[in-house]
Amino acid sequence: DAKTTQPNSMESNEEEPVHLPCNHSTISGTDYIHWYRQLPSQGPEYVIHGLTSNVNNRMASLAIAEDRKSSTLILHRATLRDAAVYYCILSGAGANSKLTFGKGITLSVRP
Amino acid sequence: GAVVSQHPSRVICKSGTSVKIECRSLDFQATTMFWYRQFPKQSLMLMATSNEGSKATYEQGVEKDKFLINHASLTLSTLTVTSAHPEDSSFYICSARDGPGWGDTQYFGPGTRLTVL
Numbered sequence: 001d002a003k004t005t006q007p008n009s010m011e012s013n014e015e016e017p018v019h020l021p022c023n024h025s026t027i028s029g030t031d032y033i034h035w036y037r038q039l040p041s042q043g044p045e046y047v048i049h050g051l052t053s054n055v056n057n058r059m060a061s062l063a064i065a066e067d068r069k070s071s072t073l074i075l076h077r078a079t080l081r082d083a084a085v086y087y088c089i090l091s092g093a094g095a096n097s098k099l100t101f102g103k104g105i106t107l108s109v110r111p
Numbered sequence: 112g113a114v115v116s117q118h119p120s121r122v123i124c125k126s127g128t129s130v131k132i133e134c135r136s137l138d139f140q141a142t143t144m145f146w147y148r149q150f151p152k153q154s155l156m157l158m159a160t161s162n163e164g165s166k167a168t169y170e171q172g173v174e175k176d177k178f179l180i181n182h183a184s185l186t187l188s189t190l191t192v193t194s195a196h197p198e199d200s201s202f203y204i205c206s207a208r209d210g211p212g213w214g215d216t217q218y219f220g221p222g223t224r225l226t227v228l
Contacts, residue, residue, distance in 0.1 A: 032215075034216070036219075038155075041202070041222070041224070042221055042222060043115075043117075043204045043205075043206075043219035043220050043221050043222045044155065044204070044206075044219045045219065046113075046216055046217070046218060046219075049216060087154075091215065093215055094215070095143070095162075097215050098145065098157060098160060099145075099157070099206075099217060100157065101147075101154045101155040101156075101157075102154060103154055104154065
């Protein structure tokens with residue numbers, strides 16, 4: 001599976017937008033970009049995923065670069081409950097696809 | 112929707128005993144389930160992939176005779192840690208996928224904290 005690169009950590013202020021970057025320069029044409037987040041002592045939670053076009057859902061937005069070598073997860077208004085480790089993961093589609101978790105980025109939210 | 116449960120949430124056992132962890136997809140049929148392990152301050156490591164009615168596929172370095180996986184139905188997979196030892200103490204997390212589909216999203220359970228004394 002192609003690898004992703006994320007900063008180790010990021011701080012944000014409550015109620016402000018947060019942009020979490022992810023680089024994936026070796027992405028293949030069939031790789032989906034997934035974002036999951038994990039709060040302490042909990043299982044990961046699905047956030048969003050996309051292939052080529054930008055995606056929006058109730059939790060976040062995913063902006064994908066035109067060359068697909070990078071993407072940004074956007075939390076429009078950070079809350080204290082958004083403090084978590086965010087994982088950017090590439091995965092192919094199909095029966096044999098799987099998720100390989102890296103270290104992720106730890107997001108801290110200041111009140 | 113897309114809820115995955117695990118039971119138990121926490122278990123403490125003596126060295127040498129076996130522990131079974133259940134993973135259930137509550138509102139969808141999971142063609143594939145995954146088992147992960149997470150040690151403190153580390154990321155999730157995939158242990159094995161199981162498809163309903165088939166033998167599990169284990170990742171390199173994971174002992175299949177120690178970590179027994181059964182995926183008997185489309186909503187239930189179990190992980191049995193046989194003859195557990197203190198080094199098996201970890202956070203075990205399952206996930207389920209209802210794919211194949213667009214992007215094959217996995218939905219994760221809340222995890223099971225295993226402590227082996």
